[in-house]
Amino acid sequence: MTNLNVQKRYKSLIRSAARASLNSDYKLPLGAVIFRGKRILATGWNQNKTHNYASQYMEYPYLHAEVDAILSARYRVDLEGTSIFVVRLLKNGRLAMAKPCPHCQQACNDVGIKRAYWTTDTNYDEALITDMLLAQIP
Numbered sequence: 001m002t003n004l005n006v007q008k009r010y011k012s013l014i015r016s017a018a019r020a021s022l023n024s025d026y027k028l029p030l031g032a033v034i035f036r037g038k039r040i041l042a043t044g045w046n047q048n049k050t051h052n053y054a055s056q057y058m059e060y061p062y063l064h065a066e067v068d069a070i071l072s073a074r075y076r077v078d079l080e081g082t083s084i085f086v087v088r089l090l091k092n093g094r095l096a097m098a099k100p101c102p103h104c105q106q107a108c109n110d111v112g113i114k115r116a117y118w119t120t121d122t123n124y125d126e127a128l129i130t131d132m133l134l135a136q137i138p
Helices: 008-021 065-073 102-111 129-135
Strands: 030-036 039-045 083-089 115-119 124-128
Touching (some): 008 065, 008 083, 030 065, 039 065
Parallel strands (some): 083 115
Antiparallel strands (some): 115 124
């Protein structure tokens, strides 16, 4: 990860989300952190288990990292105006594309998460959740 041209504040978020991804039992491990400023409010990772909350967004309600992070925070923290960073870590330790799927984008929007960051194959990208949702409308 040292070859990434990333702002210093995002390096710790990438590390935290990457550590969370190590808990995943899914074939494509992803980790997510929800944060406000420099403070991490919740972490999550994708899992081969279902949850009723996920079923309102997905036909196959396996927990995605973003939804898992939302679930771990939603009753103890107000998520309005927060951001989320999603990381996919390959077995060889390299970063990969982790852009939130449309279902996770909607879940983030519904709880008030305003900005999403995700790893790409070489760096990271970001977008406003509302912009990501609007881009899906034909």
